[in-house]
Amino acid sequence: MNTVQGVVKMHMKDRVSWFYLPWIIVLSSFVVNLFIAGLVTTEDQLVTGGLASIFVYAMVSGIIGVHHTFAFALGLSVRRRDYFSGSMMMIAMTSVGTGLLLTLLSYIEMWSDGWGVDLFFFHLPYITDGNAVQQFIVFTSFLLFMYIFGWGISSLFRRFGKTGLYTMSIVSLLIGTLLVYAFIYWGWWNGVHDFFEGRSAFNLGLLLLPVSVVLSFVGYALLRRSTV
Amino acid sequence: MxxxxxxxxxxxxxxxxxxxxxxxxxxxxxxxxxxxxxxxxxxxxxxxxxxxxxxxxxxxxxxxxxxxxxxxxxxxxxxxxxxxxxxxxxxxxxxxxxxxxxxxxxxxxxxxxxxxxxxxxxxxxxxxxxxxxxxxxxxxxxxxxxxxxxxxxxxxxxxxxxxxxxxxxxxxxxxxxxxxxxxxxxxxxxxxxxxxxxxxxxxxxxxxxxxxxxxSLRGRAYTVSGPVAKIESYMAGKQVIHQESLGGFKSVTLFERLGVTEQKQAEALGLQFAPVTIQQLIVYLTNRGPEQKGVLR
Missing domain, CATH: 3.40.50.300 (P-loop containing nucleotide triphosphate hydrolases)
Structure with missing residues (x-):
């Protein structure tokens, strides 16, 4: 078996973090919402943002994943490139699997009129406006991005330690502040508005894919020079 | 090789x-x-x-x-x-x-x-x-x-x-x-x-x-002990990596191979030999002060 597959199998040993935990979090939020929707007797639909938890979890999982497995894999004579490829395959597979499940749940929710109690947890305005393929791409692309974003943060920590994280936070904060001032001063908000105006979630999901790819290679560049 | x-x-x-x-x-x-x-x-x-x-x-x-x-x-x-x-x-x-x-x-x-x-x-x-x-x-x-x-x-x-x-x-x-x-x-x-x-x-x-x-390391060093004066004369010109004295007695560890000449010389002086284990040898070698840390022959 080649090493990349070996790395995927290593990740798969941790089914709790990759599969059970995110669904336990989402489904417990869902069950609470279901109870509330069942108890509240208004005519209105109950639309909640509980689904965001799975995206936040994906980022946290990306951060913790590198932290736990990088030193372990290198200790078992895995080269950094194979660790990267295997981990990216695992992230992609998880995102696709989760994306498929979320799309399915979104349809079930739609067909069952919000589980019979007008609860909209998976089928959300704007997010799931498109057809099945488009919904799937939105879910998957955003999950992918969150995993890789977390992965990137953790890779930065592996490469440059605490100093790296602090420096990055301060620099991003400064750049962010300057940008906000620049936006206000030169009135660029219209441009931002024009960019998002009329753009579907599907379209944003597609745009996010190349961003994720670039980000993953930044993570790789950092890990390539990381030591254990 | x-x-x-x-x-x-x-x-x-x-x-x-x-x-x-x-x-x-x-x-x-x-x-x-x-x-x-x-x-x-x-x-x-x-x-x-x-x-x-x-x-x-x-x-x-x-x-x-x-x-x-x-x-x-x-x-x-x-x-x-x-x-x-x-x-x-x-x-x-x-x-x-x-x-x-x-x-x-x-x-x-x-x-x-x-x-x-x-x-x-x-x-x-x-x-x-x-x-x-x-x-x-x-x-x-x-x-x-x-x-x-x-x-x-x-x-x-x-x-x-x-x-x-x-x-x-x-x-x-x-x-x-x-x-x-x-x-x-x-x-x-x-x-x-x-x-x-x-x-x-x-x-x-x-x-x-x-x-x-x-x-080869096992025969690289040895310890001799005996009266101070005799030991002093024996160790002259040899590479000493450890020494300790107790009363009129002294024992030194020498980073030398024990050749026939030395053995005869020491026996004539009535000195006692003891082998040095690898652990002792390494402790002595790595525990010396900086001034002693020359290149070993």
Whole structure:
């Protein structure tokens, strides 16, 4: 078996973090919402943002994943490139699997009129406006991005330690502040508005894919020079 | 001669601190090496460099004739067991061993199973919950069962009791004779391993102090004792690495080979000889003040 597959199998040993935990979090939020929707007797639909938890979890999982497995894999004579490829395959597979499940749940929710109690947890305005393929791409692309974003943060920590994280936070904060001032001063908000105006979630999901790819290679560049 | 590791003027520095300083050595195939030295001498750094887990600041390092960095051909033949190895928090002993089985091409599952039984390791327990000694035995099992042509153990038995350490030595020797490979063993328990070692490299302050066959090292030094005056006259012009006196008696350890002439001279003076173990020799050599630390002849 080649090493990349070996790395995927290593990740798969941790089914709790990759599969059970995110669904336990989402489904417990869902069950609470279901109870509330069942108890509240208004005519209105109950639309909640509980689904965001799975995206936040994906980022946290990306951060913790590198932290736990990088030193372990290198200790078992895995080269950094194979660790990267295997981990990216695992992230992609998880995102696709989760994306498929979320799309399915979104349809079930739609067909069952919000589980019979007008609860909209998976089928959300704007997010799931498109057809099945488009919904799937939105879910998957955003999950992918969150995993890789977390992965990137953790890779930065592996490469440059605490100093790296602090420096990055301060620099991003400064750049962010300057940008906000620049936006206000030169009135660029219209441009931002024009960019998002009329753009579907599907379209944003597609745009996010190349961003994720670039980000993953930044993570790789950092890990390539990381030591254990 | 078949060189597995060749280091030439290898250097690793962290800012102004030089952990490994201009070190050159060769590790030959199918021998057991002892990489010995005090804490902070640079042993662990050298082992990390061999496995490309750290990057050298200078010099050249070839493992199996190639650069080890990102080189699967080298890494797949190497297994590095270190005391500080990290394991994923959620992994059980079973998960760790199964992952190692996937990643090491020569893994012997039957052997791993026997070792698990030897060390009484609970397979279903999380690695995080293991005692220090059990954690060490996980590393030892991986190191032995992976049968990597180059196997490196860095302080493999922290927290292991004498019985378990003995199991390790026995299994290592048995398996080594059936499946010869190159083993680098770094440890502080030199007396315990000295009978296993075929070659000894001693590192001190980031430099190589000794690089010799273990057999030749055993005759490299000796201790003589007797009345102060006689000892003083005997030790003149010889390389003294340790001395202690008690009342009118003095005992000195000399870093010299005991030749026939010296033996006769000493016998005429009525002095007593004692052999020096490798552990004592290394303690004396690495415990000297800076002014004494000349190059050893």
């Amino acid at each position: 078949n060189a597995i590791v060749e280091a030439k003027r290898l250097t690793k520095s962290y800012g102004s601190f030089t952990a490994v300083n201009d070190v050159s050595f060769t590790i030959e195939a199918n021998k057991i090496y002892g990489l010995l030295g005090r804490n902070g001498a640079g042993k662990t750094t050298i082992m990390h460099l061999i496995t490309a887990q750290l990057f050298a600041s200078g010099g050249e390092l070839l493992v199996f004739g190639e650069e080890p960095f990102e080189n699967n051909k080298v890494l797949k033949q190497t297994c590095f067991i270190k005391e500080s190895q990290k394991y994923p928090d959620t992994f059980r002993v079973k998960d760790v061993l199964e992952t190692a089985a996937i990643l090491f091409p020569n893994w012997d599952a039957g052997f791993a199973e026997r070792l698990v039984a030897d060390f009484n390791l609970p397979l279903k327990r999380r690695v995080k919950k293991l005692s220090r000694g059990m954690l060490s035995s996980v590393g030892i099992i991986i190191g032995l069962a992976s049968r990597a042509p180059l196997t490196i153990f860095d302080e493999p038995y922290l927290g292991l009791d004498a019985v378990a350490r003995n199991i390790f030595y026995e299994r290592l020797m048995e398996d080594y004779s059936e499946h010869p490979r190159t083993v680098i063993l770094s440890t502080h328990l030199i007396d315990e391993v000295s009978r296993l070692l075929e070659h000894v490299i001693v590192i001190d302050g980031g430099k190589i102090m000794l690089d010799e066959e273990a057999d």
